[in-house]
Amino acid sequence: MSELANLKLYATAEHPCSYLKDQQASTIFIDPAANLDVNVYSALSELGFRRSGGHIYRPHCADCAACISVRVPVQAFALTRTHKRCLKRNSDLTITSTAHPNIDEHYALYERYIHARHSDGDMYPPNRQQYIDFLNNPLGCTHYIEMRKQGKLIGCAVSDRLSNGLSAIYTYFCPTQTTRSLGRFAILHQIQKAQNLGLPYLYLGYWIRNCQKMTYKSEYQPFEKLIDRQWVLGAS
Template sequence: MTDLAHLKFYATQPHQCSYLPDEQAVTLFLDPHQRIDDSTYSRLSELGFRRSGEHLYRPHCGQCKACIPARIPVADFVPNSQQQRIYKRNRDLQVETIRPVITDEIYQLYARYIRARHADGDMYPPSQEQFRSFLVSDDAFCEFNEFRLDGRLLAVAVTDRMGNGLSAVYTFFDPDESRRSLGRYAILWQIEEARRASLPAIYLGYWIRNCRKMSYKTEYRPLEMLVNQRWIRVT
């Protein structure tokens, strides 16, 4: 296990925030040459770090504290009536866990999703290099969970399996299957997967009050948020 005190971190120059257009953001990155084990990743996740591709990072924005790390305490989660309906609606899906890989089938699904759902964001237009740098990692804790219906790929949940929980890195899905609520279902599936593996939490990344695209995270209750370096429960 690596002593966190000996890890090196680097801060970026201020740049335009991806979520709040009137704000400047600064990001703190773990030294990309520092290989981490599962225990170190778990400890960094407790401090609000997140993975993107081969990089672990967290916001480091001075006075702005809008990005709040959020996680679901698995043992206490009880699905509401809408979530129960979503779960039942997708019982016909088969899930297979694979190592991170970029295939034509997976990339085409990702590209369709970005074009349909995020054409106004900084991930548009999609490219294979962008996909690789954003989602693919050689680390043993990273996995792709494929959701299929009779062999047809409907969704992929990119998940990191840590000692203290699962990190829901990103989910992309068939934009023509909106009735299924596949993004929400992927989180519900990861909650059940964490329970099967006796893992205590699902890490959802950052919640931002004034960002509409982040609002779905508060649908999962109870929810814990990292405020002033303490995880507090929101019921």
């Protein structure tokens, strides 16, 4: 696409990697002033880029290539027994999707989630503006998939609709609802949603073989990895 060839790229300075100990990381990102649309964003996803707020980025580390883009070809996806149990456990939830969530309600849940699950991560301590900046999308293709129990918000999967699939941006949920496996349920729901929409892929972001925090992504089989600019079926 000619639009991609004209895009300007910028690189961050090296900084400590959030996932691998003693590694330095760097990121390239698309010029924030570029006039992007969903089609260009979709094409960039094919090249391994992700979205965080208004920034489209991908890892660009000098001495490491551990971060690998992965996606699920949803029509070939096969539910395991674990997946079926997860869907059954959450069959009592009401699932709705909105582009305009109640920020007060959602931020309160996000704040609880970060404090309980990610107090050692880059997003700690959370604050309201950080939450808005992290998930806000000026392209207008973002949906907040709300999971409610008797009207109460207990989970949310933030998902971008691309021309070639859905992109799972982030999931946050009530940290006391441990038996529901809401993180797993969120991915399964997005796979089913992509299937129903006739979209071929669910993009899961980056996967690192030796990172415990990312091993869950390989349970959604088959999955594809972006290797040398080619999507290939991967094994965990």
